[in-house]
Amino acid sequence: MKADARALIRRAVILSLVIMTTFMFSSIDTFAAAKKPVKIKVTPRQATLTVGKQVRIKVKSVKPAKASKAVKYKSSNKKVAAVTQKGVVKARKKGNAVITVTSKKSKKVKAKVKITVKAKPKAKPQAQPNPAPTPQKPQTPTPKKSLVIYFSRGENILNASEYSKSLGDDIDAMTSASVLPAESGAITGNNGILAGWIAEALGTKTYSIHVKNPYPQLKKETQQIVLNQEQINGTLPEVEACTEDLSQYDIIYLGFPNWYGEPPRALYTFLNENNLDGKTIVPFTSHDRNGFSDSIQILKAKLPNSAVLEDGLIVDRKNVMDAKNVILEWVAKVSKEAENAKSNPLATVAGQKEAAKKLIGQTLTKEEVIAAVGQYTKFVTDTNGCTHDIESGRFYYPGFVIYSRADEDGSRFVILSVD
Numbered sequence: 001m002k003a004d005a006r007a008l009i010r011r012a013v014i015l016s017l018v019i020m021t022t023f024m025f026s027s028i029d030t031f032a033a034a035k036k037p038v039k040i041k042v043t044p045r046q047a048t049l050t051v052g053k054q055v056r057i058k059v060k061s062v063k064p065a066k067a068s069k070a071v072k073y074k075s076s077n078k079k080v081a082a083v084t085q086k087g088v089v090k091a092r093k094k095g096n097a098v099i100t101v102t103s104k105k106s107k108k109v110k111a112k113v114k115i116t117v118k119a120k121p122k123a124k125p126q127a128q129p130n131p132a133p134t135p136q137k138p139q140t141p142t143p144k145k146s147l148v149i150y151f152s153r154g155e156n157i158l159n160a161s162e163y164s165k166s167l168g169d170d171i172d173a174m175t176s177a178s179v180l181p182a183e184s185g186a187i188t189g190n191n192g193i194l195a196g197w198i199a200e201a202l203g204t205k206t207y208s209i210h211v212k213n214p215y216p217q218l219k220k221e222t223q224q225i226v227l228n229q230e231q232i233n234g235t236l237p238e239v240e241a242c243t244e245d246l247s248q249y250d251i252i253y254l255g256f257p258n259w260y261g262e263p264p265r266a267l268y269t270f271l272n273e274n275n276l277d278g279k280t281i282v283p284f285t286s287h288d289r290n291g292f293s294d295s296i297q298i299l300k301a302k303l304p305n306s307a308v309l310e311d312g313l314i315v316d317r318k319n320v321m322d323a324k325n326v327i328l329e330w331v332a333k334v335s336k337e338a339e340n341a342k343s344n345p346l347a348t349v350a351g352q353k354e355a356a357k358k359l360i361g362q363t364l365t366k367e368e369v370i371a372a373v374g375q376y377t378k379f380v381t382d383t384n385g386c387t388h389d390i391e392s393g394r395f396y397y398p399g400f401v402i403y404s405r406a407d408e409d410g411s412r413f414v415i416l417s418v419d
Contacts, residue, residue: 154189
């Protein structure tokens with residue numbers, strides 16, 4: 001009997017121990033599950049959605065690992081992106097919003113997800129069948145209008161017709177400017193003859209530049225005026241006002257004698273008083289020995305906004321009267337070139353100068369300068385105290401100069417300025 005009582009007591013003790021152990025472990029689990037997190041991580045951290053699309057935010061982990069993962073969600077801009085309490089984000093309209101994920105156990109523990117919402121792409125319009133093209137007449141480019149302007153000594157001396165008669169067969173000539181009768185019988189000169197044939201080939205007319213105070217008849221007296229008054233003192237003779245509307249012409253064929261290496265000063269006066277900007281200038285001259293000499297470069301400098309062709313016509317003054325066929329062939333060739341001259345950005349001095357300014361600060365060879373700006377007329381180098389014993393280089397163009405400094409081996413030049 002006593003043995004049965006002890007057995008019952010032993011079973012009761014064991015059962016009590018089992019119940020207590022189970023309770024203890026159950027309490028530990030309950031405590032862990034109720035523990036507050038100190039940090040939560042979610043996925044994704046950011047998302048880009050198109051209007052109408054959605055994404056779900058999930059709790060990736062908590063710290064400590066067994067802390068509560070229970071959270072709640074809130075959107076900073078429900079009109080842009082709304083969020084359910086299951087973490088489903090729905091994109092509503094274009095814009096930005098931030099979804100805040102907060103622990104239910106600790107309001108201080110949060111994670112944020114940046115949401116970017118883009119508008120729906122516009123539907124591409126359905127391709128419409130192309131209507132049949134309306135037949136059009138072929139466009140013929142309008143030829144550019146040309147005018148032949150010239151200066152001739154024969155038309156700018158005192159009593160030219162009487163002087164011509166007094167000379168008989170001994171026709172006076174001054175460096176490519178003879179006193180000659182034109183086909184019409186009027187007194188002109190070599191360049192007047194050439195101008196008439198050029199105008200005939202082009203189907204246009206001529207305009208002669210006349211000084212207000214004609215030159216003396218004798219060659220030596222005219223030379224003294226040209227050298228001492230005009231070239232040395234810089235005097236420009238007055239000319240008659242131009243009677244042509246130059247604005248209607250695109251191409252000017254410009255003829256003149258070469259007087260001591262340059263055009264007559266009367267031509268300078270004409271250019272100062274009449275606007276030839278934007279036009280193409282085609283020079284021509286009769287000559288004794290020197291051709292154009294410096295005349296082309298002078299014209300370029302005086303007409304920076306005009307395209308001055310270098311492929312001008314030069315006719316020996318002794319051959320002028322037999323040069324009509326030569327004129328016709330030259331006009332056929334050069335007229336095509338003149339039509340397209342301004343398409344080249346370096347055709348004018350102004351265009352060349354702008355191209356040169358873009359080179360400032362660059363280190364270039366002479367060939368690279370030519371490729372960018374065009375052929376210079378002269379290149380000068382020197383070494384002096386102003387450049388601290390470093391060789392300087394100057395590229396001369398009509399109307400401006402590129403200043404540079406040579407590099408160490410002297411083969412390349414640092415472009416310093418353009419003036």
